[in-house]
Amino acid sequence: ALYERAASLSGLRYDFVIVGAGTAGNVIANRLTEDPGTSVLVLEAGISNECQLASEIPFIGVSALTVLNPSNWNFTTVAEFGLNNRMRDYPCGFVLGGSSSINGMNKIFTELTDHHNTAGQFNPAVHGFNGINSVSLPGFAFPYTPLIIKATQQLPNDFPFNLDMNSGKPLGIGFAQETTKNGVRSSSATSYLAPKYINRPNLYVLINARVTKVVKTSSGKQPLTFQQVEFTQDGFTGKRIQIQAKKEVILSAGVVNTPFILLHSGIGDTQELARAGIQPLLHLPSVGKNASDHPVTGLGWTVNSMDTLDEINRNITLFNEAFALWNETHGGLFSTNGQGHIGWKRIPKTSPIFQKFPDLSAGPNSAHIELLLSNSGASGGSTGSGFSVAVIIVSPASRGIIGLSSNDPFQQPVINTGALTSNFDVLALREGFKMAKQFVTAPVFKDYIINLAIPAAADNATDAEVEAYIRNTIITAYHITGTAAMTAQNADYGVVNPDLTVKGVKGLRIVDASIFPFIPSGHTQAPTYIIAERAADLIKAAWK
Numbered sequence: 001a002l003y004e005r006a007a008s009l010s011g012l013r014y015d016f017v018i019v020g021a022g023t024a025g026n027v028i029a030n031r032l033t034e035d036p037g038t039s040v041l042v043l044e045a046g047i048s049n050e051c052q053l054a055s056e057i058p059f060i061g062v063s064a065l066t067v068l069n070p071s072n073w074n075f076t077t078v079a080e081f082g083l084n085n086r087m088r089d090y091p092c093g094f095v096l097g098g099s100s101s102i103n104g105m106n107k108i109f110t111e112l113t114d115h116h117n118t119a120g121q122f123n124p125a126v127h128g129f130n131g132i133n134s135v136s137l138p139g140f141a142f143p144y145t146p147l148i149i150k151a152t153q154q155l156p157n158d159f160p161f162n163l164d165m166n167s168g169k170p171l172g173i174g175f176a177q178e179t180t181k182n183g184v185r186s187s188s189a190t191s192y193l194a195p196k197y198i199n200r201p202n203l204y205v206l207i208n209a210r211v212t213k214v215v216k217t218s219s220g221k222q223p224l225t226f227q228q229v230e231f232t233q234d235g236f237t238g239k240r241i242q243i244q245a246k247k248e249v250i251l252s253a254g255v256v257n258t259p260f261i262l263l264h265s266g267i268g269d270t271q272e273l274a275r276a277g278i279q280p281l282l283h284l285p286s287v288g289k290n291a292s293d294h295p296v297t298g299l300g301w302t303v304n305s306m307d308t309l310d311e312i313n314r315n316i317t318l319f320n321e322a323f324a325l326w327n328e329t330h331g332g333l334f335s336t337n338g339q340g341h342i343g344w345k346r347i348p349k350t351s352p353i354f355q356k357f358p359d360l361s362a363g364p365n366s367a368h369i370e371l372l373l374s375n376s377g378a379s380g381g382s383t384g385s386g387f388s389v390a391v392i393i394v395s396p397a398s399r400g401i402i403g404l405s406s407n408d409p410f411q412q413p414v415i416n417t418g419a420l421t422s423n424f425d426v427l428a429l430r431e432g433f434k435m436a437k438q439f440v441t442a443p444v445f446k447d448y449i450i451n452l453a454i455p456a457a458a459d460n461a462t463d464a465e466v467e468a469y470i471r472n473t474i475i476t477a478y479h480i481t482g483t484a485a486m487t488a489q490n491a492d493y494g495v496v497n498p499d500l501t502v503k504g505v506k507g508l509r510i511v512d513a514s515i516f517p518f519i520p521s522g523h524t525q526a527p528t529y530i531i532a533e534r535a536a537d538l539i540k541a542a543w544k
């Protein structure tokens with residue numbers, strides 16, 4: 001059941017204690033409690049997802065929830081060197097479902113389970129249909145779809161149509177797939193913690209419970225063991241409560257908070273810990289390092305059409321009509337995340353980039369660049385209509401860090417995504433601009449595209465001007481990963497072993513997006529669900 005206060009819990013000892021009821025944490029909670037003899041407590045710092053309308057409505061979710069909001073940790077990065085010392089908001093979910101309750105819902109690699117395949121926009125042969133989390137196609141016909149499809153026919157070599165980007169072969173342009181069900185967001189909370197699961201008598205989920213550290217339970221010469229967590233429900237000065245795990249503590253607090261909790265527990269770089277005034281217990285210098293993110297910039301064009309999504313973004317009457325339709329039917333534009341089509345492209349092998357840098361993509365079928373095609377202007381201007389392409393580098397070379405600002409677990413972590421600190425990423429984004437500009441040369445756009453709305457990225461702009469535009473406009477795809485990276489058992493770096501146990505420690509495992517050694521060349525929520533499903537099997541096998 002769901003609990004609000006620790007005093008209502010049945011006790012202070014459970015087989016497994018999971019920190020974070022987010023994307024991964026809820027999968028583990030669900031799978032481990034399939035065995036009625038296994039007790040699981042999940043501690044979630046954030047609020048309940050019940051009655052969070054903005055989270056439910058796919059179209060407004062990201063824009064409403066990435067600004068200052070109770071469902072969001074509302075983090076801010078440090079001034080980032082590669083971004084001309086800009087600081088940026090860095091949202092993470094502070095709610096049941098974690099980031100799956102506030103994210104953009106774009107889904108790469110999973111099942112489709114509902115009824116939106118109205119015109120053959122995906123390949124049923126490559127999907128399962130019984131998954132717990134739901135995936136759908138947009139239940140709304142975007143006005144630009146015929147143009148996009150025609151363009152793939154006119155430029156088939158560079159922009160082939162891809163019937164299903166989740167077939168394992170993502171390259172090309174196809175229909176977006178999203179984590180929605182019948183027009184409503186499907187998060188790990190609405191799916192893996194659905195009533196039939198959360199009502200299991202062996203599953204306890206406590207909200208408003210902020211874990212401050214994991215606690216060493218071994219003494220003397222025993223292996224270093226962490227089978228206890230400390231949390232509070234009443235802020236910095238609140239009473240600390242200790243909970244014991246009979247078998248394991250599983251950290252699923254996400255890419256920022258998982259390394260933050262490890263550091264506050266004395267696990268990390270001993271010098272960094274000592275500087276922050278934390279007693280070092282285990283020297284594991286990779287904790288918080290290797291942060292990898294997908295930087296996003298983009299191009300926009302004005303178009304010769306009134307049939308775009310620009311009007312709804314500025315006309316409150318139209319907005320309210322679409323909202324009313326969603327309220328009545330869960331249909332219409334608001335039933336989608338607004339993303340009709342996505343493209344995945346490789347930078348050609350012959351590009352001079354690869355004379356200076358290695359190819360960091362995962363393989364010959366993995367993209368370097370993602371092109372998110374939007375049926376509206378880049379900045380939702382007050383007049384006119386547009387078409388825009390968000391250009392994202394999905395095989396970035398830059399790496400950042402999550403660190404400590406003090407020994408106070410209520411201070412926000414130091415977040416430096418390291419964006420654009422490798423020149424590879426700047427050069428790759430310039431290649432992405434060329435791809436986006438080439439796409440709109442398809443004859444079908446001749447009477448549609450009027451002009452590029454961004455002079456700083458015009459064809460006659462200098463390389464320095466384009467680079468300045470990129471550094472000044474980069475936002476994030478919110479795909480940070482890798483801060484507790486998995487490496488081989490005997491590696492001299494990394495944070496977790498291939499079974500996701502923390503190196504050099506007993507009783508502690510990490511299951512969330514922080515364990516990826518390399519950032520996936522797609523979006524990150526589907527790989528996180530996959531990691532969590534696999535981890536649940538590993539944990540069950542370890543305790544059989």
Ligand SMILES: Cc1cc2nc3c(=O)[nH]c(=O)nc-3n(C[C@H](O)[C@H](O)[C@H](O)COP(=O)(O)OP(=O)(O)OC[C@H]3O[C@@H](n4cnc5c(N)ncnc54)[C@H](O)[C@@H]3O)c2cc1C
Pocket residue numbers: 019020021022023024025043044045046062066091092093094095096097098099100102103104105106107108209210211212252253254255257258261477478479480511512513514523524525526528
């Ligand atoms: C705004 C946004 C948009 C995104 N858009 C997309 C998208 O369109 N497609 C896509 O594939 N991916 C997207 N992502 C990324 C994707 O959602 C994440 O990679 C994924 O959800 C991470 O899952 P996780 O389990 O690692 O962490 P989370 O899902 O963030 O879960 C961590 C949980 O731990 C809790 N927690 C943290 N610290 C503590 C503590 N001290 N005590 C107790 N609980 C704690 C948090 O509150 C949270 O509930 C987006 C992310 C964001 C933030």
